[in-house]
Amino acid sequence: MTNKVVDWAVRSRTLEGQTECGDRAVVLDVWGGVLIAVVDGLGHGKEAAKAATLAIKTIEDNATRSFSSLLQECHLKLRTTRGCVMSLAFLDERRTMTWMGIGNVEGRLLRRGVQALDKAESLLLRTGVVGGETDQLQAFYPRGVSLIRGDVLVLATDGIKGSFERHVDVMQPPRVIAEDLIANYSKLNDDALVFVGRYIG
Numbered sequence: 001m002t003n004k005v006v007d008w009a010v011r012s013r014t015l016e017g018q019t020e021c022g023d024r025a026v027v028l029d030v031w032g033g034v035l036i037a038v039v040d041g042l043g044h045g046k047e048a049a050k051a052a053t054l055a056i057k058t059i060e061d062n063a064t065r066s067f068s069s070l071l072q073e074c075h076l077k078l079r080t081t082r083g084c085v086m087s088l089a090f091l092d093e094r095r096t097m098t099w100m101g102i103g104n105v106e107g108r109l110l111r112r113g114v115q116a117l118d119k120a121e122s123l124l125l126r127t128g129v130v131g132g133e134t135d136q137l138q139a140f141y142p143r144g145v146s147l148i149r150g151d152v153l154v155l156a157t158d159g160i161k162g163s164f165e166r167h168v169d170v171m172q173p174p175r176v177i178a179e180d181l182i183a184n185y186s187k188l189n190d191d192a193l194v195f196v197g198r199y200i201g
Contacts, residue, residue, distance in 0.1 A: 003027070005034040005091050006153075008197035011178040013159070015044045015191050022048025023157045023193035024056045028063045033092035035063050036195060038105050038155040041084045042132065044191050051081035051131060059088075067100055067142045071130065078131020086130055087123060087155050091147065093201045100142040101125040104158045108165045112150030120165045121145060123155075151199045152177070159192025161185045174198050 001008055006027075014021040022041035027034060039055045041048030058077045062070050067088055078084060085103020099107060100123070107123025126140055152170045154177070164185045168177055174196040186192040 001027070002200070003029055003034055005093060005199065005201040006197040007174055007200055008195065009173075009175040009178040010193065010195050011182040012193040013182055013186050013191065015189070018045050018191070020046055020049035021191045021193070022052050023159060023191045024052040025155070025193060025195050026056050026059055028060065030063050033090055033201070035059075036089045036091070036153070036155065036197065037086060038157065038193060038195050039084050039086040040103065040105055040157040040191075040193070042082045042129065047082050048191070051078055051084045054078055054081060055084050055086060055130065067098070068140065071102070071137060071140065074130050075134070075137050081131050083129040083132025083134065087125075088142075089153060089155065091153070091197070091199060091201060095147045095201065096144055097147050097153070098142045098144045099123055100140055102128045102130055102137070102140065106156050106158075106160070106162070108154045109145060110152040110154065110165060110168055110170045112148055112152075112170060147199045147201070149199060149201070153195075153197045153199070154181075155195040156181065157191065157193045159187050159190040160194055161187060
């Protein structure tokens with residue numbers, strides 16, 4: 001799919017034997033850019049899906065708020081669930097991305113025309129859980145990076161094997177990249193989801 005800032009695709013796989021996937025993603029057009037969130041409900045099955053669904057709904061309802069405020073609202077709403085981990089990214093029309101993550105939803109920014117691992121930028125993840133039994137969230141600070149047209153952002157839950165960026169051909173369409181990662185790098189013991197977006201802003 002394409003909006004004014006990114007050409008993107010999401011692919012997911014539900015753990016065998018389960019009827020619902022606990023990994024979710026949302027892409028929202030907001031003023032001046034696009035907000036992307038990838039959420040992984042703790043564990044798998046219906047309770048994980050319940051937490052992830054509520055997180056996505058809360059993000060949709062509060063998309064224009066700051067990351068800090070948005071995360072605090074998610075934390076409050078998810079206190080009655082098992083909780084989730086998540087990563088957020090905001091890409092704007094001025095060639096800037098702001099991103100942050102709590103837990104283990106990995107993020108990679110792969111530069112246009114480059115496949116080498118040493119040219120990839122990784123999302124700095126903070127330990128923690130959104131919601132659940134955690135009393136309160138720590139103070140988290142998003143990081144900003146510059147973008148150029150053609151850069152590729154990949155956000156992947158822990159159902160995707162590590163070091164996946166070594167095998168990404170950034171010249172392929174996001175749909176092809178996402179399908180390849182789900183088909184070849186999904187773990188067999190968990191739900192899996194991958195978001196792939198090419199910056200076109």
